[in-house]
Amino acid sequence: MSFAKSVGLSFFHSLLKSQLETKTVNSPLLVFRQLLQFNLKPSDLTFSLVIKASASYSLKQRLEANQIHTHLLKSGIIHSVYITTALLSLYVNLGCIKNASFLLEDMPERDVVAWNALISGYSKNGYDLYAFYLFMEMLREGFSPQTTTLVGLFPSIGRLELVSQGKSIHGIGVKAGLDRDSKVKNALTSMYAKCRDLAAAEILFEEMVEKSVVAWNTMIGAYGQNGLFDEAMVLFKKMRENTLEANSVTVMSLLSANADHETIHCFAIKTGIVIDASVITSLVCVYARSGDNESSGLLHNSLPEENLVSLTAIISSYAERGNVDMVVECFARSQQLDMELDAVAMVSILHGVKNPAYTDIGVAFHGYGIKTGLCIHSLVANGLISMYSKFNDIEAVFSLFSEMQEKPLISWNSIISGCVRAGRADDAVELFCRMKMFGHHPDAITIASLLSGCSQLGYLQFGKKLHGFVLRNNLEVEDFIGTALIDMYIKCGSIDVAERVFKSIKEPCLATWNTTITGYGVCGFQNKALAHYAELRKRGLKPDRITFLGVLAACIHSGAVDEGRRYFQIMTEEFGMAPSLQHCACMVALLSRAGLFKEALLFISNMDFDPDSAVWGALLSACCTHQEVKLGEYIAKKLYLLDHRNGGLYVLMSNLYASKGMWDDVARVRQMMKDTGGDGCSGVSLLEVTSFKEMDDNSYLWEVDHGAQSCQQTFSD
DNA sequence: ATAGGGTTAG
Structure with missing residues (x-):
């Protein structure tokens, strides 16, 4: 490149420009370094081009942004408002919000564009309150908001707690005469929808004389986000009566509004919208979420080019069910295609590693994250924190947290x-x-x-x-x-x-019903638990596996064997659910507590699973209450082979022998427990003392808030 | 401007 010297800076400028236009950007920083090697002095135009090129290069190396920043500081050009603003936007796009905010702080002269960039940067990166505070600061410093300011700010106000702040900013917008802008109106509509103020969203929507497709889409989305799925469909029909053509976003909003996805899929095929890659991607997501792996896979393969969002949806459907093998396979696929994973993809992969047995795979993904630099993302760090907490590795959790920059x-x-x-x-x-x-x-x-x-x-x-x-x-x-x-x-x-x-x-949603049923069940209120189950059915809700765990728990705790058998049958026959190992453990507990050991053993031999320690444990515990030493010894051997360090095993056996006065055996079992290092303290019951009185005889009276049955107890010492 | 992948409980 000897000729470069004679042409000077302009050669490099054209090089950067052509890279920008053809979008074939290599590292802009590389061009910049070459330019420095020729002893050329970069001008503001150079920096402006390097920064622009960096933005479209989607450079993931924050380090490179820092290097440009350093050069700017050295050259003194940092004082140019335009260049600083461009750099600020670059940092915002990279998610380096702290650096961006430092830049704004140090700007001797700020302009509205810089404020706008940082406000929308905060907003897009989850710093909602910061966006709001920055907006206030901007007003205090005498700047008037623009449409861009409000449009950037509103998404971060879309939370229930901020509804009154949102209204104030709406007022500011009206005063500044910005509320007639259609972009502002749509952003406002969406904000009110996210604040759950549908009435306000409806008023804004109705007010619009000329409703664009975006406006209709916003309102359809508004109904969808608030669970009014029928209203979303009705509005969609109205939109078509107004001879407005639905676009890809309409279809995507309907899909997320829980509309029947096969109907929408047909509509998309008929109108030709289905060729849109984003629409296919949304369909992949919907089918994947509903567990239809076949359809989602077919759709994914019909994409003109496999994309990361679609693959992520497939990964997360496997991840949710803890299917590590398929997650790893999808990951391998992404590597074969030379796909660059992003933070969200990484998070869904990590989400799939729930079982401590796969710690090594989790650690390997952690390593991949470090190598690719993805770990710097707070999203990924969060994913890692959740993963290690599932492994009970609290040291890893704390060290990850303390290393997080933001x-x-x-x-x-x-x-x-x-x-x-x-x-x-x-x-x-x-x-x-x-x-x-x-x-x-x-x-x-x-x-x-x-x-x-x-x-x-x-x-x-x-x-x-x-x-x-x-x-x-x-x-x-x-x-x-x-x-x-x-x-x-x-x-x-x-x-x-x-x-x-x-x-x-x-x-109440199903989870709320489940918690309540389980709660009543384990506290011994069997009738209340079953009444709630009946009420749930009356409201037309479909119980799931967890519901039946709660119902069965209620039957166990009240010794209602026939009821338990009946619900187990309802679950398998009426709802066609295959019982899980947990359900089976419940049945074994139910039968054996009632002394029906033969039936319990028969149940175990007919199970689709190998019994685990919960199943044997339930049986052994019932042996204690029924003083069944022989069966107990047989089960203890099974349990010993499964997990000989389980303290519960020794405690139960010790109690069993003690109930029969077999003191030599008690001593033997206790010695065994000591030898394996168990302490027998695997469970603790705990209630908070709400009042504490010292009595005359130096003992204490403590009361526990136990709802209907307040309980009192005294103890000395 | 509107929309698609991730994080929370049971």
Whole structure:
């Protein structure tokens, strides 16, 4: 390239320009380095081109962005508003929000474009509140918002808790005369829909004199997001009566509005929309989610070019069911095709590794993430945190968290729920306090995870505080939070409060019903549990496997053998569900507790599975109550072979021998337990003491909030 | 501007 020297900078500028136009960009930084080797001094145009090219090169190496930044600082050109703004946008696109915000802070002279870029950057990267605060700061510094500002900001206000802020900004928009812009109107409609204020969304939509396809799509999506699927369909028909042609986004919105996917698929074929790769991709997602792997696979193969989103949908359908082999196969496929995985794909892969038996595969994916640089993404780090928490590897969880450069709310949620899952709810509560010190405001997921931690600890006082927080902050007590609240109150012994929460939910989802049924079942309220099952059926809901686990648990705890048999039959015959190992363990527990050992053993021999320690454990425990030493010894051998370190085995055997006065055997079993290192303390019952009085005789009286049956007990010492 | 893949409970 000796001629380059004579042509100077302009040669490199044309090189970058042509790369930009033909989109055949190699590393723009490479061109930049060559230019420096020729002792040329880059100008603002050079930087502007390098940054633009970098943006379309979708450069994943944040390091390269930093290098451009460094050169800019050295050359002094950083003071140009345009260049700094371009660099800021580049950082935003890379998800380096911190760097972008530092740039804005240091700009001696800011312009609206820079504010807009950072506001929408915060918004797109999950820093919703930051977007809002930055917007306020912008107003305080005397800048007037533009349409771009509002359009970038509104998506981050689309949350129930921020509905009043959204209204204020709507007002600001009206004052600035921006609300007549159709982009602003559509963004507003979508915001109100996400805040669950459908009435406001409808008014905005009706107001529009000339409704574009985008406007119709927005409103169809609005109904879909709020569960009004029929309304979404009706609006779609109206749209077609108004002779507006549906486009690919319409079809995708209908698909996510739970419309019958085969109908929509037909419509897409008839109108020709189906050739759109995004539509095929959405169809792949829908079929994959419904578990129809064959259709999703066929559609995926019909794509003109396999794309990552579609493959990710397929991966996640396998991942959800914990099918590691298929996840690995899909991953291999992506590598054969030279596909570059992104953070979301990586997260769904990690999601598939749930079983600690596959720790080595999980660690291998972690290694892949480090090599490709994907681990820097907070999404991937969150995925890793969840994965290691399933392996109970709390050290890995904490070290991943502390290494994260940016910690948005979702990372705090990941580590909090990770701690709870790994049985470290006390750490979760501590992290929650730290999270608040860092200025984060908990959302529904934070609260739901913490509530489940409270259930684990029996920490009723804190659970009540969280309940108060939910009520004060208008968080919706449905699905997630409602279920978690009911679970917490039941496990902390406040059955009556749990019942009140359940009654306050207008349309409980299946998970809420399941939690309630299970809760009543294990607390010994068999009639209430079964009544709730009947009510669920009356409302036309279809029970699932978990429902029947709850129903069976209720039968076990009340000794209702015939009822249990009947529900097992309903499950297998009326609903055609294949019983899982857990269901079988329930049946074995039910039969053996009633002393029906022959029937229980027959049941085990007819099972489709090899019995696991839960099945044998249930049987052995029943042997204790019925003093069945011979059968007990037979089962103990089975259990010993499955897991000889299981402390429960020795405790049960010791109790069994003791019930018959066989003290030599008791001593022998206890010695065996010591030899294997077991301590026999595998379970702890725990309730929170709500009041504590010192009595005259120096003993203490403590009371436990146990709902209807408040219990009192005294103890000395 | 509207839409498609991921994270939460049972």
